[in-house]
Amino acid sequence: MARGEAWDAAPILMGFLGRRPIDPAGWRHACVWCSWCATWHGHGDDTTVPGDVLHRASHCRIPDGPYQDHGYRIVVTNVPLSDVYRLMRQPTPKQIDAMQDGQTTEAVKRLRAQEIPFLREHR
Ligand SMILES: [Zn+2]
Numbered sequence: 001m002a003r004g005e006a007w008d009a010a011p012i013l014m015g016f017l018g019r020r021p022i023d024p025a026g027w028r029h030a031c032v033w034c035s036w037c038a039t040w041h042g043h044g045d046d047t048t049v050p051g052d053v054l055h056r057a058s059h060c061r062i063p064d065g066p067y068q069d070h071g072y073r074i075v076v077t078n079v080p081l082s083d084v085y086r087l088m089r090q091p092t093p094k095q096i097d098a099m100q101d102g103q104t105t106e107a108v109k110r111l112r113a114q115e116i117p118f119l120r121e122h123r
Helices: 005-009 081-087 093-100 106-113 117-121
Strands: 012-018 029-034 039-043 053-056 072-076
Touching: 012 081, 029 072, 029 081, 093 106
Parallel strands: 012 072
Antiparallel strands: 012 029, 029 039, 053 072
16 A cells, blocks of 8 residues: 555554464464454565555454454564564454444454553563
8 A cells, every 4th residue: 555644544463573473384374363353463574674654454364353443553573473472362252243243242342452561671
């Protein structure tokens, strides 16, 4: 997406380079923690480097999230995804179903309230 109104309106998330367990071998991209669906979304490709700022549409499976209208800007850090990936708790399939139905249970609230420890420690 080009810079402009959508760029300015898009929230900023930290990006971490690496490969998620669901990605094919050899794959590497910038991953962001989505606090709406409480999963990692992957963007970019193996040309993405720390310091890049990407603007992407969210891959969120849960409707009505904060990134639906304008996507988000990803500031790519030099912290590898492998340092933070497993620190975040992700929803069960049942919790994903509940979120897709618009239900916000206490467990879903806790999932969404998680902060990436790296950011908490460096505030
Ligand atoms: Zn999401």
